[in-house]
Amino acid sequence: MSGFSEDMPFFDEPNARPTAPSGIAARAMAARSGHINAPDYLKGLNPEQRLAVETTEGPVLVLAGAGTGKTRVLTTRIAHILATGKAFPSQILAVTFTNKAAREMKTRIGHLVGEAVEGMPWLGTFHSIGVKLLRRHAELAGLRSDFTILDTDDVVRLIKQLIQAEGLDDKRWPAKQFAQMIDGWKNKGQGPADIAEGDARAFANGKGRELYKAYQARLQTLNACDFGDLLCHPIRIFRANPDVLKEYHKRFKYILVDEYQDTNTAQYMWLRLLAQRPDAGRASTSTDLRPAEGRKPDRASAGQAAPTEASERNSRTAVIDNKVNICCVGDDDQSIYGWRGAEIDNILRFDKDFPGATIIRLERNYRSTAHILGAASHLIAHNEGRFGKTLFTDRDEPEDGKVHVHAAWDSEEEARAVGETIEAYQRQKHNLNDMAILVRASFQMREFEDRFVTLGLNYRVIGGPRFYERLEIRDALAFFRVVAQGADDLAFERIVNVPKRGLGEATIRQIHDTARALRVPMLEAAAKLAESDELKPKPRAALREVSANFERWQKALETTPHTELAETILEESGYTDMWKNDRSVEAPGRLENLKELIRSMEEYESLRSFLEHVALVMDAEQNAELDAVNIMTLHSAKGLEFETVFLPGWEEGLFPHQRALDEGGRSGLEEERRLAYVGLTRAKKNLHLWFVSNRRIHGLWQSTIPSRFLDELPEAHVEVAESGNSYGGYGNSYGGGSFAPGRGGQGAGRQNPYGASRFDSVGGNNGGAEKSGAFSNTYATPGWQRAQANRTEATDRNWGSRSGHQVERIGYGETDSGYGAGRTSVKGRTIDGELVAKSVADKPSAFSVGDRVFHQKFGNGNISAIEGNKLTIDFDKAGQKRVLDGFVAAV
DNA sequence: CCGGTCTAAAGAACG
């Protein structure tokens, strides 16, 4: 058992019996004696869910559509395995992607099974389980078991050093870019030797592979690894050490994977290694697969008497012990992380990877209204690469409204209208917490925030930078890291001159060189240098102090409680003082955060375990008390649900995003469509989509055309609504419905869905007149016409500020670009009839400085400057604006 | 070492 240290008991099963509490065990036994009295935990499952829970043996793929009870199935399945005694908690490997999901599973299993979950050591994220494996077998990967986990920021800094060490220009070859490349390789499970020649050549004049190698070597000397290594190292260890792998084969009787559609190639390989059995599929009692000594093959069959169907299946299992009991749960239609390395193919070819797999579809949706489901299903049906599921619901309540599509003139009006609609809901006694605005790109948030601040409407931004990514937290952690792991050069470099001690670039360079020459960590090298006379007095004294500090702290590590030590470190290093003396607006907040950091340390037993959790699982807490509208990206909305959902920005170029189309082509478009599907299916009752005619992108006003996804919504489930403006008189419109009633779709314009849109004539003045005839369908209603007429005339109200307004930011320091005043309108553009539109490269403008031009929104003006196709124009009335040259005409 | 100035880039983000 190489790699298992004494203090990490590994196959330490409780002797007596599975740890399911007696209550559950009793219920499980009752279940076995007949099907009439199913245990409580199975009650309330629909037939498909129940099948997914009870099909414990063999490979199973559960295709769980949005809102079909996926988590319930997963947790109940684990509870079922435990309750029926098929496995001990420690014999179940259950992986998720996020800490949140892992946490939720833990608590929900806890509710089902009682306290027994405490014994589920292998329920966690891919990464946390990866660390666990790697700590056990660190030496097989050339690491010590106290290795450090570097985050993205550390990695980039490290790579930058390497690039410079290679004598390369670090501006021409940005470290960030290379970090992403490495990440991509690791997502595919590729080491330096495995990467494609082309990839290796693409960076740093063909030095890509070398750099990658140097990077890995550097990590090893630092006794560190990056996130990707948490998967790749175990894979390599398993491959090179069959005996180690075999132990895990024996251990894990059941494997469960959440969100399987999001797995990347490395995760897939990792799972394959753990799931594969040397002679899988063949009934066998081969010695190497026998359970560990001192244990019966299967408690359930061995220990319980009644020969029921369940126990029979168990005894069969005991014979075919090498069968792969892997259950993957996911939804191919919600695969939205291809850009992060996820391989939707993993889920699509599950039955090829695991022959004889049972595929179970969960299509009964418990979340949304029939209209919402209808809209979402119809949209996603436009994708080709999918299993094909259709969500359905029994709900058919007359008061359920259709999906609302709104048009607005520009993004300001959009934010205004959404705000009004939210207030209207609020007057109907809806909680703000039950509402969410889901955007495609985070820069869209800005406009809503501005608006809500003006309105005094509480909101909360979810996502964004996390707690431990803040400057002060990262600094503090760097101190702790050096104390805990003296070889952590990156951390050392980060704080050696914090607060400023006069240790500039030159001194650090010198420490670096000394460390290299002596082959010791920088901390040690610094200590040596401080004693030598190679430095000038000033840096020498400073360095001496630093190394004395660390020496003292490292000694204290063994004797002092870690929270106390942490406080001492921050005090003695002068770090807290540094912020106390800082008079910037952020300083008090930073001090507060440091306090919070110390507070959160109390939950861990040692500095080391705390550091590991910080790297892997630390989230910013959010304030659920406050009633506030939720604002987040579509990506971070996956897995959530809200009573009322607003989806702004459904325009070509933004959604689907142009870059997704340019880089991903057809599959990029399909992923965008899945993202749209995710957005639609977040809504339980009310769903509002918005598109605008004008949006400012990177400071330039551009006209936009409605998203093709709008055209893909079925008319039967959609109605076009008047946009909220000052003419609407929204106050009491909900329930009564001032939205224009649709007439039932005739499907006009379906033949050429992407060439022209039935929204063309309403989204803006992009050639509406000539087109409207061809699209006289549902949307040619009086309400719609009115909305159009009003759209251009929308006026500002006198918005007063409300007292008690609160804003919460989860994370901080958003860096979104925003929109200012001024609007423009534009002539229409067409996109390719092909599904994938290409962006147009900047062409030099045909205009010259001084030309007199006309702009639909701003009127006449003179061009004062030209950059490529971007014009700066002094308008007679509207002042100076920057617009794209396609949007003006010569006068 | 600090602070002002210039430039380039600006999609989503898990651990």
Place this chain on the structure above:
DNA sequence: TTTAGACCGG
């Protein structure tokens, strides 16, 4: 338009 990062001068 906004922003972070590099760059330069004091």
